[in-house]
Amino acid sequence: MNVTAGEPRVRPEAIKAIPVRHPWRWVFAVLVLALAALAVDILATAPLLDWGVVGTYLFNQQILNGVVVTLELTAIAMAIGVVLGVLLAVMRLSKNPVVSSVSWFYIWFFRGTPVLVQIFFWFNIAAILPEITIGIPFTSFHWIGVTNRLIPNFLAAILGLGLNEAAYMAEIVRAGIISVEHGQTEAAQALGMTRPQVMRRVVLPQAMRVIIPPTGNETISMLKTSSLAYIATVGELFFVQKEISNFNFNIIELVIVASIWYLFMTSVLTFGQFYLERYFARGAARQLPATPLQRLRRALFHFRSAPPLSVEDVTIADRPHRG
Amino acid sequence: MATPMVQAQAVHKSFGRLEVLRGIDLEVAPQEVMCIIGPSGSGKSTFLRCINHLEKIDAGKLSVDGELVGYTQRGDKLYELPDREVCRKRSEIGMVFQSFNLFPHMTTLANLIEAPMRVKGESKAVAVERGRRLLDRVGLADKVDTYPRQLSGGQQQRVAIARALAMQPKLMLFDEPTSALDPELVGEVLDVMRGLAHDGMTMVVVTHEMGFAREVGDALVFMDGGVVVEAGSPRAILADPQHERTKTFLATVL
Numbered sequence: 001m002n003v004t005a006g007e008p009r010v011r012p013e014a015i016k017a018i019p020v021r022h023p024w025r026w027v028f029a030v031l032v033l034a035l036a037a038l039a040v041d042i043l044a045t046a047p048l049l050d051w052g053v054v055g056t057y058l059f060n061q062q063i064l065n066g067v068v069v070t071l072e073l074t075a076i077a078m079a080i081g082v083v084l085g086v087l088l089a090v091m092r093l094s095k096n097p098v099v100s101s102v103s104w105f106y107i108w109f110f111r112g113t114p115v116l117v118q119i120f121f122w123f124n125i126a127a128i129l130p131e132i133t134i135g136i137p138f139t140s141f142h143w144i145g146v147t148n149r150l151i152p153n154f155l156a157a158i159l160g161l162g163l164n165e166a167a168y169m170a171e172i173v174r175a176g177i178i179s180v181e182h183g184q185t186e187a188a189q190a191l192g193m194t195r196p197q198v199m200r201r202v203v204l205p206q207a208m209r210v211i212i213p214p215t216g217n218e219t220i221s222m223l224k225t226s227s228l229a230y231i232a233t234v235g236e237l238f239f240v241q242k243e244i245s246n247f248n249f250n251i252i253e254l255v256i257v258a259s260i261w262y263l264f265m266t267s268v269l270t271f272g273q274f275y276l277e278r279y280f281a282r283g284a285a286r287q288l289p290a291t292p293l294q295r296l297r298r299a300l301f302h303f304r305s306a307p308p309l310s311v312e313d314v315t316i317a318d319r320p321h322r323g
Numbered sequence: 324m325a326t327p328m329v330q331a332q333a334v335h336k337s338f339g340r341l342e343v344l345r346g347i348d349l350e351v352a353p354q355e356v357m358c359i360i361g362p363s364g365s366g367k368s369t370f371l372r373c374i375n376h377l378e379k380i381d382a383g384k385l386s387v388d389g390e391l392v393g394y395t396q397r398g399d400k401l402y403e404l405p406d407r408e409v410c411r412k413r414s415e416i417g418m419v420f421q422s423f424n425l426f427p428h429m430t431t432l433a434n435l436i437e438a439p440m441r442v443k444g445e446s447k448a449v450a451v452e453r454g455r456r457l458l459d460r461v462g463l464a465d466k467v468d469t470y471p472r473q474l475s476g477g478q479q480q481r482v483a484i485a486r487a488l489a490m491q492p493k494l495m496l497f498d499e500p501t502s503a504l505d506p507e508l509v510g511e512v513l514d515v516m517r518g519l520a521h522d523g524m525t526m527v528v529v530t531h532e533m534g535f536a537r538e539v540g541d542a543l544v545f546m547d548g549g550v551v552v553e554a555g556s557p558r559a560i561l562a563d564p565q566h567e568r569t570k571t572f573l574a575t576v577l
Contacts, residue, residue: 187424187483190375191438191490192414194406201441205428 066240080162085169119160176207216273417487477508
């Protein structure tokens with residue numbers, strides 16, 4: 001053994017090394033730019049594509065109304081999906097066999113049939129049930145409603161999208177719940193908390209970290225899936241642009257208009273999802289993940305050389321730790 | 324003689340076909356500190372978890388402060404207690420886990436006031452006041468707004484003890500409270516427990532810290548294979564174990 005104890009007397013000079021060169025980064029950057037330029041060129045010079053029409057209709061009142069309806073459909077269907085999904089997930093994990101079977105059956109049924117079919121079903125339900133009667137059995141008290149008035153087009157789409165979404169959300173929430181360490185439940189129970197309290201105060205808030213990313217994914221997916229509501233003649237973005245192109249035959253131009261709006265909306269949602277995740281990461285990571293701006297700055301700064309792994313890139317989950 | 328704080332008579336517990344507890348008889352008097360030692364798999368943690376009904380016992384009788392755990396007896400029939408009652412009884416027993424199990428999404432102080440407010444219905448002012456006092460007592464007054472993962476293991480375990488104390492329990496259960504800690508952090512947790520024992524808290528401690536058992540413990544129980552092999556005064560057992568299995572076990576850990 002040859003070890004010197006204590007601090008060395010002379011501190012050596014800080015390391016100054018020439019960074020590793022990355023020529024392939026430049027090659028790929030040029031290649032990607034060339035391909036992008038080609039794509040833009042093809043679209044810009046397509047002989048029968050009238051970009052003027054795209055410009056005219058981008059902020060057309062009908063299109064804007066369609067955007068609003070699409071957002072409404074997405075928001076309401078997701079709200080139903082999340083609320084019902086949490087309920088179904090908790091039911092699924094219940095000790096009561098009747099309750100958990102009901103949840104299992106619901107998920108099996110609504111996940112097993114296409115959304116388009118479900119929307120179509122609700123839209124046409126009046127064909128088999130022209131009137132809906134609700135009453136108390138063995139009494140004369142009852143109430144009758146006309147189905148077509150009770151379930152207008154918009155509601156048919158909402159039911160189709162929301163009830164289907166609930167089945168998917170239930171599985172996402174369930175995955176989140178079982179990802180929370182069992183010790184958490186035990187500690188809460190040992191403090192005398194009741195089952196609902198343990199779920200609401202201890203398990204669900206921690207499950208959120210696992211639930212949020214796929215839920216953001218589902219919301220973005222819903223924004224696009226809501227276009228299926230056109231089958232129920234709901235005036236959302238896809239239906240509206242189709243109505244317009246039925247008249248002027250500028251099919252591709254209007255599809256581009258719709259796509260621009262879909263892309264814009266999903267971009268905004270992606271942004272919102274990031275900050276939501278950041279919020280629920282509190283307490284889980286020693287340092288919160290960098291915001292897009294911070295990331296961009298770092299990426300630009302380190303493009304020439306290899307970005308060093310900074311403390312901020314490593315969350316506590318990546319580190320081995322006791323407990 | 325006063326009602327024993329914990330009384331176990333022929334307590335049995337199985338997980339499937341595996342019989343983990345095969346007849347445990349013991350009594351813990353009020354203000355007594357009992358340490359339970361034994362090899363892993365001897366059933367000592369399971370027994371501890373039976374005391375606050377985290378596990379159900381299969382046979383025998385287990386009572387805390389004169390009341391059966393998880394059941395109530397009318398005539399010669401046993402009735403299962405409803406959840407609400409089980410929760411109320413658990414709220415009177417503090418428990419500290421090997422892996423701390425602090426709520427990571429809440430600050431230290433929030434961990435301490437959660438149960439007093441939700442379970443006991445205490446006002447926030449009262450709960451916060453006691454929470455701060457307890458954090459001060461375990462030497463963490465400056466960590467009020469810190470999240471658990473930003474604390475060292477020893478600090479986390481001290482917060483966990485304070486969280487249990489915030490419910491003002493009449494009995495404290497410790498399930499290997501120092502086993503997950505780096506050796507240099509064990510002392511600070513044992514210090515807090517020593518203080519607690521000094522103040523007259525009734526404690527059942529499953530541990531591997533023989534020094535603590537000798538100094539602080541009023542009684543020592545050695546368990547193996549789901550039964551109590553030997554029990555008595557810690558000094559006597561640690562110095563002169565009577566049973567062969569106790570001798571072998573102590574020879575390996577001391």
